[in-house]
Amino acid sequence: MTPPFRDRLLELNPEYCTFRGLRTLQVNLGNLCNLSCSHCHMTASPDGAHIMGLHVMTRIINFLRHHEGIVLDITGGCPELNPYFTELIQQSSGLSPRRLLRSNLTIMTEPGMEWLPRYCQEQGLVIVASLPCYREKNVDAQRGRGVYDASIAALKELNRLGYGDTQELNLVYNPGGAYLPGAQEQLEEAYRGELASRHGIRFNKLYTITNVPIGRFRDELEKSDALEQYLQLLADQFNPDTAHEIMCRTLVSVDWQGHLYHCDFNQAAGLPILNSNGIPLTIEDLHHFLPGGADLFLAQHCYSCTAGAGSSCTGTLM
Numbered sequence: 293m294t295p296p297f298r299d300r301l302l303e304l305n306p307e308y309c310t311f312r313g314l315r316t317l318q319v320n321l322g323n324l325c326n327l328s329c330s331h332c333h334m335t336a337s338p339d340g341a342h343i344m345g346l347h348v349m350t351r352i353i354n355f356l357r358h359h360e361g362i363v364l365d366i367t368g369g370c371p372e373l374n375p376y377f378t379e380l381i382q383q384s385s386g387l388s389p390r391r392l393l394r395s396n397l398t399i400m401t402e403p404g405m406e407w408l409p410r411y412c413q414e415q416g417l418v419i420v421a422s423l424p425c426y427r428e429k430n431v432d433a434q435r436g437r438g439v440y441d442a443s444i445a446a447l448k449e450l451n452r453l454g455y456g457d458t459q460e461l462n463l464v465y466n467p468g469g470a471y472l473p474g475a476q477e478q479l480e481e482a483y484r485g486e487l488a489s490r491h492g493i494r495f496n497k498l499y500t501i502t503n504v505p506i507g508r509f510r511d512e513l514e515k516s517d518a519l520e521q522y523l524q525l526l527a528d529q530f531n532p533d534t535a536h537e538i539m540c541r542t543l544v545s546v547d548w549q550g551h552l553y554h555c556d557f558n559q560a561a562g563l564p565i566l567n568s569n570g571i572p573l574t575i576e577d578l579h580h581f582l583p584g585g586a587d588l589f590l591a592q593h594c595y596s597c598t599a600g601a602g603s604s605c606t607g608t609l610m
């Protein structure tokens with residue numbers, strides 16, 4: 293039987309199960325998305341009804357105003373579809389040294405959204421864009437027909453505006469099934485070569501991210517009777533050298549209602565950070581957390597973060 297993830301970390305060093313200090317605040321604007329990808333851990337779709345309101349954004353801005361130097365990582369769903377997206381971007385201007393926008397790219401080509409690439413550039417946002425392969429067939433299989441072409445069109449426009457050159461544009465790869473990503477450096481080289489030769493596209497870094505067995509990806513694994521096998525693969529590939537770097541040691545995730553989680557995956561799995569009375573913490577409680585030392589809520593899906601070269605929202609851990 294697979295040992296509890298927490299026990300594996302405790303064996304190595306009890307400190308690995310604790311928060312180290314806040315570097316990144318990841319804000320999930322909700323589960324509304326123009327796509328319905330098969331691997332989506334948030335189970336996002338055009339029907340997504342959890343949408344962060346302006347009042348929650350104001351509370352987040354208030355936190356940033358009082359805490360300098362925190363990276364703001366904006367995700368979803370499709371964050372750009374949140375009706376208050378531009379409010380968040382405008383109000384957070386100057387409050388964070390680095391603001392990341394996780395974009396599915398295709399939204400930049402939707403009718404009425406043509407302003408988006410230029411807006412991101414003017415606001416100095418770092419774009420972290422999903423592109424699970426450089427081959428059309430694989431991208432469309434995972435994300436839907438026409439997604440590859442739309443993504444390429446968006447990347448060309450971003451390049452034209454200086455992204456991949458004077459402004460940071462990073463791509464995200466995730467496997468098309470129940471297996472671990474290949475080596476990040478080699479994949480990056482392959483992406484760079486293929487995208488340049490076929491489309492003249494430039495980007496900065498490629499992040500490989502391991503699929504986490506929650507949300508729609510878990511449903512798919514269950515349907516094909518492959519969940520146990522995948523969980524076993526993750527556990528078998530546990531790499532002790534990645535354990536001290538798991539991203540929840542320095543990142544906190546906020547949901548559309550202002551509740552806190554150790555990461556977006558725990559958020560998708562419905563595992564909030566609780567106080568000693570079992571009440572979910574909110575953005576107003578985050579400052580208590582800042583000095584570090586708090587225990588992390590770890591579950592079996594956490595093996596995704598320590599398998600192979602490790603995985604986080606900014607790629608491998610080693």
Ligand code: SF4
Pocket residue numbers: 325326327328329331332333334335336337368369370396422435
């Ligand atoms: S993976 Fe990203 S683009 Fe795809 S449905 Fe989920 S949030 Fe939308």
Ligand code: SF4
Pocket residue numbers: 538539540541554555556557558588589590591593594595597
């Ligand atoms: S899934 Fe989240 S809580 Fe678990 S190890 Fe990874 S980052 Fe930490």
